[in-house]
Amino acid sequence: MSFNRGAIISFLISAFSCNLAFGQTETDPAVQQIIEQLAEELPEDFDFSDLTERLNFYRKNPVEVNRITRDQLQELFFLSPLQIGAFLEHRLSTGNFLSLLELQAIEGFDLQTVQKLNAFVYISDPNSLAGIKAKSLLSRGVNDLMFRYSQYLQQQKGYQQNETDNRRTYLGSPQRLLLRYRYTYGRTISASLNMEKDAGEAFSPPGKIPGFDFNSANIFIKDAGTFKKAVVGDYSLQFGQGLTLWSGLSFGKSAIISSLVKPALGLQPYKSTNETLFFRGLAATFRYKFLDVTTFLSSRKLDAGLELRTDEKPVITSLPQSGLHRTVNEFSNKQAARQTVYGAHLQIRKGNFHSGLTGYHSRFNYDMLPGNSLYNQFYFSGTALGNLGLNYGFTFKNTYVFGEAAYSDNNQIALLNGLMSSISSQVSVVLLHRYYPKNYRSFFNQAVSESSNAINETGFYSGLTVKPNSKWEISAYADLFRFPWLKFGVDAPSFGHELFGQVNYNPTKKTKWVLRYKFEQKQENDDLLNTINTLEDVSRQGYRIEFGSKINKTFSIKNRIEFSNYKKETLRREMGWMIYQDIGFDPAKSKFSANMRLAVFDTPGFNSRIYAYENEVLYSYSVPAYQNSGIRFYLNTRYSVNRKIDLWTKFSVSNYFDLQTIGSGAEQINGSKRSEVKLQLRYQF
Amino acid sequence: MKYLYGIIFLFSINARAQVNPGPRFSAMAGAGVSLQDVWSLQQNQAGIASLKRISFAVGFQKPFAGYELSTQSAVLALPVKQYVFGIGFQRYGLNAYSEQRAGLTYARSFGNKLFTSLNFNYHVLKISGYGSAQTYSVEAGLQYQINKDFLIGLHVANPGKGEYRGGVNASVPSRLQIGAAYSFSNKVVIALAAEENLSGTADGKLGIEYKLVELIALRGGVSANPFKQYAGFGLNYSHFTLDMAVASQPIVGYSPQIALSYEF
Numbered sequence: 001m002s003f004n005r006g007a008i009i010s011f012l013i014s015a016f017s018c019n020l021a022f023g024q025t026e027t028d029p030a031v032q033q034i035i036e037q038l039a040e041e042l043p044e045d046f047d048f049s050d051l052t053e054r055l056n057f058y059r060k061n062p063v064e065v066n067r068i069t070r071d072q073l074q075e076l077f078f079l080s081p082l083q084i085g086a087f088l089e090h091r092l093s094t095g096n097f098l099s100l101l102e103l104q105a106i107e108g109f110d111l112q113t114v115q116k117l118n119a120f121v122y123i124s125d126p127n128s129l130a131g132i133k134a135k136s137l138l139s140r141g142v143n144d145l146m147f148r149y150s151q152y153l154q155q156q157k158g159y160q161q162n163e164t165d166n167r168r169t170y171l172g173s174p175q176r177l178l179l180r181y182r183y184t185y186g187r188t189i190s191a192s193l194n195m196e197k198d199a200g201e202a203f204s205p206p207g208k209i210p211g212f213d214f215n216s217a218n219i220f221i222k223d224a225g226t227f228k229k230a231v232v233g234d235y236s237l238q239f240g241q242g243l244t245l246w247s248g249l250s251f252g253k254s255a256i257i258s259s260l261v262k263p264a265l266g267l268q269p270y271k272s273t274n275e276t277l278f279f280r281g282l283a284a285t286f287r288y289k290f291l292d293v294t295t296f297l298s299s300r301k302l303d304a305g306l307e308l309r310t311d312e313k314p315v316i317t318s319l320p321q322s323g324l325h326r327t328v329n330e331f332s333n334k335q336a337a338r339q340t341v342y343g344a345h346l347q348i349r350k351g352n353f354h355s356g357l358t359g360y361h362s363r364f365n366y367d368m369l370p371g372n373s374l375y376n377q378f379y380f381s382g383t384a385l386g387n388l389g390l391n392y393g394f395t396f397k398n399t400y401v402f403g404e405a406a407y408s409d410n411n412q413i414a415l416l417n418g419l420m421s422s423i424s425s426q427v428s429v430v431l432l433h434r435y436y437p438k439n440y441r442s443f444f445n446q447a448v449s450e451s452s453n454a455i456n457e458t459g460f461y462s463g464l465t466v467k468p469n470s471k472w473e474i475s476a477y478a479d480l481f482r483f484p485w486l487k488f489g490v491d492a493p494s495f496g497h498e499l500f501g502q503v504n505y506n507p508t509k510k511t512k513w514v515l516r517y518k519f520e521q522k523q524e525n526d527d528l529l530n531t532i533n534t535l536e537d538v539s540r541q542g543y544r545i546e547f548g549s550k551i552n553k554t555f556s557i558k559n560r561i562e563f564s565n566y567k568k569e570t571l572r573r574e575m576g577w578m579i580y581q582d583i584g585f586d587p588a589k590s591k592f593s594a595n596m597r598l599a600v601f602d603t604p605g606f607n608s609r610i611y612a613y614e615n616e617v618l619y620s621y622s623v624p625a626y627q628n629s630g631i632r633f634y635l636n637t638r639y640s641v642n643r644k645i646d647l648w649t650k651f652s653v654s655n656y657f658d659l660q661t662i663g664s665g666a667e668q669i670n671g672s673k674r675s676e677v678k679l680q681l682r683y684q685f
Numbered sequence: 686m687k688y689l690y691g692i693i694f695l696f697s698i699n700a701r702a703q704v705n706p707g708p709r710f711s712a713m714a715g716a717g718v719s720l721q722d723v724w725s726l727q728q729n730q731a732g733i734a735s736l737k738r739i740s741f742a743v744g745f746q747k748p749f750a751g752y753e754l755s756t757q758s759a760v761l762a763l764p765v766k767q768y769v770f771g772i773g774f775q776r777y778g779l780n781a782y783s784e785q786r787a788g789l790t791y792a793r794s795f796g797n798k799l800f801t802s803l804n805f806n807y808h809v810l811k812i813s814g815y816g817s818a819q820t821y822s823v824e825a826g827l828q829y830q831i832n833k834d835f836l837i838g839l840h841v842a843n844p845g846k847g848e849y850r851g852g853v854n855a856s857v858p859s860r861l862q863i864g865a866a867y868s869f870s871n872k873v874v875i876a877l878a879a880e881e882n883l884s885g886t887a888d889g890k891l892g893i894e895y896k897l898v899e900l901i902a903l904r905g906g907v908s909a910n911p912f913k914q915y916a917g918f919g920l921n922y923s924h925f926t927l928d929m930a931v932a933s934q935p936i937v938g939y940s941p942q943i944a945l946s947y948e949f
Contacts, residue, residue, distance in 0.1 A: 423873050426869045427873045427893075431905075462905060468867075476891065478914065482935070497912045497935070499907070499909055519909070521912070
């Protein structure tokens with residue numbers, strides 16, 4: 001290798017400028033905002049690290065704007081299919097971009113989109129240093145090792161000895177530990193390893209080899225010869241609109257209307273700590289002209305509740321999804337059954353049209369029993385299941401039409417069809433119709449739905465986004481859903497609807513107002529003591545006002561007030577509120593950054609709880625529910641020890657005015673205070 | 686049989702509040718208080734003050750397809766200098782029970798910015814075997830053009846809470862509507878409206894109209910209370926316009942309607 005002064009200088013400059021651009025938050029604020037908006041609609045501890053990792057990768061290794069591919073644009077997530085189509089169309093028809101300013105000329109690209117995209121692309125000029133910068137950054141391997149520790153400071157009941165048998169409910173210690181390792185070599189090869197122990201899980205469980213409770217690893221190769229992608233180890237598959245086969249990160253209804261249209265990324269290495277939604281084995285995607293063929297084989301042990309029936313073979317009665325193995329019971333379910341999945345996906349893409357055919361077979365090593373309640377009698381039973389799906393999507397002028405038909409081998413067909421159209425440069429609409437029969441079956445089904453699974457539901461969604469100018473953004477949606485069969489806690493067919501409206505106002509680049517209203521009405525069983533339940537309407541309303549401002553180069557603030565309103569026909573109305581103050585401290589050239597929140601909340605109980613996204617250490621996510629009456633505080637810090645080592649901490653404490661004990665069962669804490677510490681160390685080399 | 690009439694009567698009291706504003710406004714969730722059309726005669730009469738040509742329209746609606754009920758309406762707007770006069774008829778019900786309404790409107794614009802209207806209605810309620818009852822009501826409307834794309838509207842119906850004479854325990858609904866409509870790029874109109882019935886119920890509505898090409902308009906909307914979804918389209922050819930709309934309500938199902946209008 002010849003000594004290249006220019007390259008070294010450019011590398012130093014780029015490393016420096018990179019650091020500046022990042023500040024200390026690492027994730028782009030725009031991206032953080034996207035995740036925040038999506039996160040609040042999802043379960044409390046949903047793992048977004050897949051998405052953040054991907055975006056951070058592109059943040060550090062931006063792609064040349066004239067070379068960025070459709071797949072890469074999809075991976076950025078915040079671009080809608082229409083915008084991606086318009087981008088590629090523009091590049092094709094007007095030739096290479098000469099300047100990043102040209103992005104604003106693309107149809108459907110508003111200023112915010114351009115600003116977001118600018119963070120992940122660059123434009124090369126043969127005479128500038130930028131062209132060499134990307135090369136020099138990529139032509140070596142990068143190692144990223146991270147360790148995280150967290151723990152509640154108050155003892156929970158599960159860790160105390162029972163008075164009766166002197167045993168503890170939880171087998172392990174209250175620490176939560178995560179060891180995470182990533183290796184990337186350019187854009188071609190990457191490897192990842194996650195090892196995790198949840199609070200209460202044992203490091204050396206009786207009769208097992210000591211180690212972390214959950215281990216996940218993979219090696220990923222991209223764009224190498226005939227392989228477009230290949231994974232050995234843990235991976236996820238995302239095809240079509242998620243009705244036939246989708247594992248890993250998935251979004252549905254949210255404040256971002258366009259997130260309803262799922263960006264199917266196909267085969268991806270699995271990097272999350274969620275212990276259920278992934279495959280383990282081999283998978284590869286080959287590309288031949290406009291045809292992509294993905295084949296996959298997975299065989300992995302699953303958590304399962306087993307029961308011994310008269311014959312000697314056990315049967316599966318439940319498939320727990322929590323990934324927690326803290327108690328004897330939970331531990332005995334751990335990896336008790338095996339699921340083998342194999343199949344293939346064919347996709348053609350020609351111009352503005354794409355279509356995919358998915359077929360796969362899944363099999364358990366034991367029989368699964370049908371549900372013995374009325375509501376779950378249509379759930380899967382037996383050993384094997386075959387699934388087939390056909391998805392499509394095409395862009396016609398200003399409209400993207402998409403859909404999927406899915407077949408399960410008990411002769412059921414589920415359908416999803418929708419469109420997204422930018423009917424003027426300021427207005428876009430999304431419409432989606434869904435029809436999921438009560439006995440449609442798929443183990444990897446994450447299509448848009450009100451329920452947690454896309455079965456037993458029909459519905460129609462309509463959404464609207466209006467951006468009159470760069471200061472205002474208004475989004476609204478309405479969704480009607482019906483459940484043709486019973487559900488858990490709903491002893492009759494039922495229906496409901498949801499209304500959502502949000503106004504974002506950015507009077508200046510540094511200030512932002514958000515107004516939000518959400519209404520949801522559903523039916524569920526009454527709370528009366530009777531043998532036959534009747535259904536009652538349950539409505540939930542949320543009102544939110546938020547103000548954020550970047551005061552100067554160092555400080556930013558965010559305030560939020562939120563009200564909740566819960567009403568069930570025969571129960572008293574519950575009204576709650578919460579108010580918080582966030583302060584961010586992020587000096588431009590300092591190694592130290594921090595943010596904190598002080599929140600006060602008062603809700604009569606669980607029904608009127610209020611969810612709010614919390615800042616966390618990098619790659620960690622939480623959207624806790626604020627309920628009961630109390631005060632919550634947290635402080636996040638980050639310290640860059642040097643270019644290679646970063647240290648994060650989080651301390652949080654909730655103090656309840658109206659509780660003597662917090663939580664229930666083995667999770668219970670005696671007292672009115674719960675505090676948690678979190679430490680995270682990263683070493684990049 | 687008496688029991689049956691009782692049911693019909695109760696039912697009609699619930700459904701009665703609807704003065705059918707024609708398929709264009711209906712497809713936009715009935716958020717027509719700040720829109721301008723000959724069908725404004727059935728929603729906010731100030732909307733005809735900007736009309737420059739004689740227009741008329743006839744419409745037919747089946748509230749809840751499958752029932753015997755129907756609504757027939759006819760409207761006519763007649764511009765004379767800076768005034769526009771309007772006539773509207775509506776009959777709602779079935780053979781055994783019907784409500785009829787005839788309205789006379791006087792509308793006027795001030796400098797193409799402000800549009801006002803006054804409207805007098807004569808109502809007849811007929812129940813076969815029981816006879817009929819009559820009453821009057823007054824409506825007043827206002828629209829204001831903030832700029833060429835932005836129009837706001839306000840409408841009051843029957844503020845005097847006129848009731849039927851002749852011992853019938855029924856009244857003409859009193860309601861207040863307020864709304865705004867914004868046009869984006871000549872192709873898209875979004876209309877928002879809030880409505881308060883003096884009986885105590887309030888509703889919020891959002892409608893959107895999209896001119897796909899000059900001949901075809903697509904429409905949709907949502908109202909919050911009761912929750913309803915709406916869709917419709919309009920075909921515009923020469924002097925004729927054909928509009929269709931359907932409203933969907935989770936419990937009672939679909940309510941389709943159609944109208945034909947002609948503009949001289």
